Structure formats: structure tokens, C-alpha cells
Amino acid sequence: MTRSISGAGGGRRARPTAHELARYEALFAARTRGMKSSAMREMMALTERPDVISLAGGLPDTSTFAPELFAKLMAQVAAEQTARALQYGPTEGMAAAVDCIVEVMAAEGTLVDPDEVIVTTGGQQVIDLVCKTLIDPGDVIVAEAPTYPGAVPTFSAYQAEVEQIEMDADGMPIDELEGMLDRLQAQGRRPKFIYTIPNFQNPGGVTMSLARRRRLVEVAHERELLSLEDNPYGLLRYEGEPLPTLYSLDAEVGGTRAAADLVIYLGTFSKILSPGLRLGWAVAPRPVLEKLNLGKQGSDLCSSSVTQLFVAEYFKEHEGRGEPRWLGYLEQLKELYRRRRDVMLAALDEHFGEHARWTKPQGGLFVWATLDERIDTTDLLAQARESEGVAFVPGRAAYMDGQRGSSSMRLNFAGVSDDDIREGIRRIGRVVHEQLGLYGTLSGSSPAAKPQAEPVAEPTDDEPEQAPGLADVVELPRRDREDAARRQKDR
Numbered sequence: 464m465t466r467s468i469s470g471a472g473g474g475r476r477a478r479p480t481a482h483e484l485a486r487y488e489a490l491f492a493a494r495t496r497g498m499k500s501s502a503m504r505e506m507m508a509l510t511e512r513p514d515v516i517s518l519a520g521g522l523p524d525t526s527t528f529a530p531e532l533f534a535k536l537m538a539q540v541a542a543e544q545t546a547r548a549l550q551y552g553p554t555e556g557m558a559a560a561v562d563c564i565v566e567v568m569a570a571e572g573t574l575v576d577p578d579e580v581i582v583t584t585g586g587q588q589v590i591d592l593v594c595k596t597l598i599d600p601g602d603v604i605v606a607e608a609p610t611y612p613g614a615v616p617t618f619s620a621y622q623a624e625v626e627q628i629e630m631d632a633d634g635m636p637i638d639e640l641e642g643m644l645d646r647l648q649a650q651g652r653r654p655k656f657i658y659t660i661p662n663f664q665n666p667g668g669v670t671m672s673l674a675r676r677r678r679l680v681e682v683a684h685e686r687e688l689l690s691l692e693d694n695p696y697g698l699l700r701y702e703g704e705p706l707p708t709l710y711s712l713d714a715e716v717g718g719t720r721a722a723a724d725l726v727i728y729l730g731t732f733s734k735i736l737s738p739g740l741r742l743g744w745a746v747a748p749r750p751v752l753e754k755l756n757l758g759k760q761g762s763d764l765c766s767s768s769v770t771q772l773f774v775a776e777y778f779k780e781h782e783g784r785g786e787p788r789w790l791g792y793l794e795q796l797k798e799l800y801r802r803r804r805d806v807m808l809a810a811l812d813e814h815f816g817e818h819a820r821w822t823k824p825q826g827g828l829f830v831w832a833t834l835d836e837r838i839d840t841t842d843l844l845a846q847a848r849e850s851e852g853v854a855f856v857p858g859r860a861a862y863m864d865g866q867r868g869s870s871s872m873r874l875n876f877a878g879v880s881d882d883d884i885r886e887g888i889r890r891i892g893r894v895v896h897e898q899l900g901l902y903g904t905l906s907g908s909s910p911a912a913k914p915q916a917e918p919v920a921e922p923t924d925d926e927p928e929q930a931p932g933l934a935d936v937v938e939l940p941r942r943d944r945e946d947a948a949r950r951q952k953d954r
């Protein structure tokens with residue numbers, strides 16, 4: 464009989480005790496200090512309760528993909544390409560998958576040279592490889608505030624010093640960036656790269672304006688700085704005109720039209736097809752690409768051949784009228800997510816009203832809401848989950864210091880049904896009102912105080928609270944839970 468590591472009961476795996484950890488403490492690398500768990504992680508574990516409505520995940524709705532099509536494509540790969548699918552592939556990725564990537568980028572108006580593409584194990588691996596390639600402990604990264612919560616533990620693990628620039632409705636203000644760069648320069652410091660999510664930012668929901676994109680590329684050229692353009696959501700636009708990628712703007716500056724000098728582009732199939740495939744990519748200047756490739760060899764040798772061939776088969780599919788099927792599916796997703804976004808915005812109007820303000824994203828998966836400054840959303844989450852069975856990502860997860868963003872929250876509208884969105888927002892609204900009522904009672908002030916003008920408080924010199932772990936903020940399923948569900952079904 465095989466011994467189950469997770470225990471026969473299918474319950475959650477116990478975390479090591481302080482005593483157990485102490486035994487290994489001296490062996491751990493210094494960087495692991497940035498990887499410690501947090502109180503929030505414990506709270507996030509409650510999401511496993513089936514009665515919890517979670518607006519916390521970064522999930523697309525994979526139930527929309529036709530099961531027959533999935534089965535057909537997998538069967539084709541299995542029957543026609545057995546040996547290739549079961550074999551290692553090139554580190555830089557299979558040519559058939561790269562062709563699909565070039566097609567996706569062309570759909571966003573960005574021409575790329577297939578030789579400058581590397582296939583990765585999700586977009587997340589690009590962030591990791593870029594840090595592995597560029598960051599020594601203490602090196603500076605400039606990022607938006609708030610930033611992608613899943614990048615926070617990666618930056619911490621590489622011991623980067625991250626300077627975050629508060630965004631407004633047009634994304635990162637480039638004059639602020641220039642001011643920051645001047646200050647750093649005065650200290651003899653030069654950032655290794657500028658990290659930006661220009662489209663429907665995760666978690667902020669805002670989009671960088673065209674003027675700022677152009678200026679960012681100019682500034683990068685004036686100062687010879689690399690940017691990491693993280694763009695999982697560009698094709699998920701529900702209204703407004705698409706904007707050019709930084710990569711394509713940089714290529715124009717360079718004059719070659721097909722290759723950027725100073726932008727590393729991150730793309731992924733996760734949001735336009737499936738995160739379960741674990742396929743993303745980077746497009747980068749050749750010297751950087753070479754190092755990313757070496758870094759990837761050390762990480763996982765290559766990404767899954769099975770899923771690369773699956774994607775290649777999928778991209779061969781066409782609808783009756785000849786339109787590529789992946790574009791048809793993208794339209795279907797856009798329609799669904801647009802509607803869910805509108806449901807969420809209406810629910811926020813109804814249940815948050817004057818106690819909050821929130822972004823109105825033109826695409827992507829997230830709304831960023833900022834509440835009355837007296838509310839700490841990390842505490843609110845604990846209460847929302849315990850008493851109302853609803854979850855969201857507290858704003859602190861999007862700040863390196865784990866302090867700022869304390870009155871904000873990220874809300875996912877894409878992976879949740881209309882009813883759950885309405886009900887989830889109603890429940891959060893109820894806890895917010897309760898807390899404000901309590902503050903009003905304690906202080907004698909009105910409970911109807913406005914949200915703070917700026918969503919952030921200045922960081923303090925106190926020991927920073929641990930940022931949540933990656934698995935928390937992207938809310939991955941736990942192995943024990945999956946096993947338990949499968950065992951239940953197999954019975």
C-alpha cells in the first residue's frame with residue numbers, strides 16, 4: 464500500500480511547529496526569511512470552506528471551455544504525437560508553441576521575432592527568471608503601487624529593494640518615476656528594471672495611458688533602463704481602444720519594428736485559455752534571452768511538451784467562417800467578463816456606496832476598492848470570512864512593506880457567477896457597515912466618513928509585516944483538498 468504523505472484523512476497538512484522549524488533554522492538561506500508565512504495565510508486557508516464565496520482568486524472561468532474540444536485536442540496529441548508529447552522539449556520552447564505566441568502578440572498589434580521568444584512555465588516563471596537573471600541582493604526594482612501580489616514574494620525571495628510608485632487613473636505617473644530615478648541616481652543607485660502591468664493592472668484595474676507609455680519608453684532609453692512589461696490581460700479589453708504595448712513602442716524607437724532593446728515582455732495563456740496549462744512566455748533582447756534560457760535550464764529544463772502541443776493543436780482550429788477558434792473563445796470570455804464586471808460595479812454602488820471608492824476597469828479581472836481609512840482590510844477579511852463566508856485579497860498583499868494599502872481590497876469578478884458576485888459584495892458591504900457603525904459608536908463620530916483621499920499610508924520604520932505567500936494571493940487549490948475530492952468521487 465502506498466503511504467500517503469498528506470495522511471489518510473485528506474485533512475489539511477499540519478504546518479511545522481516553531482520547535483520543528485528551529486531544528487532546521489541554521490540551514491535555511493537568508494532569502495527564505497522573505498518567504499515566511501503570515502497570519503493572512505492562515506485566514507486564506509478558510510477559503511476551503513465550500514460555503515465561502517471567494518472574490519480573492521486571480522482565476523479566469525475555465526468552465527467556459529468546451530469539454531468536447533478539450534477531450535478532442537488532448538486525444539489528438541495523445542494519438543498523433545505520443546513520443547513528442549512524452550519527451551523533453553527545447554528549453555526555449557517548441558516551434559509550434561512559439562508560432563501561437565507570435566499569433567497572440569500580433570492580435571495585440573505587436574510584431575515579434577520568434578527567435579526572441581522563450582516559452583515558460585506560466586508568466587510567473589518569467590518574473591522569477593528575470594529576477595534570477597538581473598537581481599543581486601539589495602538591487603532596486605521600481606514597481607507600481609499597488610503591484611501584482613504574486614510578484615511580491617518573488618521580489619522578496621531575490622532580496623530586491625522595491626520602490627513602489629503610487630498610480631493614478633492613468634497608471635504610473637512618469638514624472639514621479641523620473642523624480643524617483645533622480646533620487647536613486649543621487650544615491651548612486653540604478654534600478655535593474657521597472658516592473659509594470661500597463662493593461663487593466665492587477666490589482667489596481669487601471670490602464671497606463673498612451674502618453675505615459677511613450678514617455679516611459681523614452682525615459683528608459685534616455686537612462687538605459689530595462690522594463691518588464693507584464694501583460695496577461697491586454698486582450699481582455701471590454702471597451703475602449705486598444706493601446707500599443709511598451710514592447711512595440713520600444714521597437715519603434717529602436718527603428719527595427721520587430722525587436723525592442725529595453726523591454727522584456729511577459730505574456731501568458733493563463734487568462735485567454737487556461738492557467739492549468741502553465742504556459743507563458745517572454746520576449747526579450749537576445750543577450751537577456753540567453754540568460755533567461757540558462758536560468759530556465761536550472762529551474763525546470765523545459766516547459767511541458769504535452770501542453771505546448773495542446774496549444775499548437777488548439778490554434779489550428781477554426782470556426783465555420785474561418786476565424787481562428789481561439790479568437791472566438793476570447794470573444795466569449797470578453798462578453799462574459801464584461802457582464803460580470805458590470806454586475807460587480809452595480810453591486811458596489813448598492814452595497815458600498817459612499818463608504819468606498821473603486822476603479823472601473825476597462826478590462827482584466829479585478830476591481831480595486833478603497834474603503835474608509837479607519838478600516839483595515841486584513842482585519843476585515845478575518846471577520847468577513849468568519850461571520851459572512853466571503854473572501855477578497857486585502858490591499859497590503861500588493862505592497863512590499865505589507866503596511867500600505869491597508870484600507871484597500873482586490874476583488875475578482877471574472878471567475879465568480881453573477882449571483883455570487885452580488886451576494887459576495889452584499890456580505891462584504893454588511894461587514895463594512897458593521898465596522899463603521901462600531902467606530903462611530905466608539906468615537907461618537909459619524910459612521911459615514913469618506914474613504915481616504917489617498918489609498919495609502921506612509922510606510923513606517925517598524926519591522927515590516929510579512930507579505931502573504933504566493934499561494935495565498937493567487938489562491939491555489941491545496942493538494943490535500945484535491946485528493947480528498949478525488950477520493951470521494953472514486954468511491
Ligand SMILES: Cc1ncc(COP(=O)(O)O)c(C=O)c1O
Binds near residue numbers: 588693732742
Ligand atoms: C500581472 C500578472 N502577472 C503574472 C501572472 C502569472 O500568470 P501565470 O498563470 O501565467 O503564471 C499573473 C496571474 O494572475 C498576473 O496577474
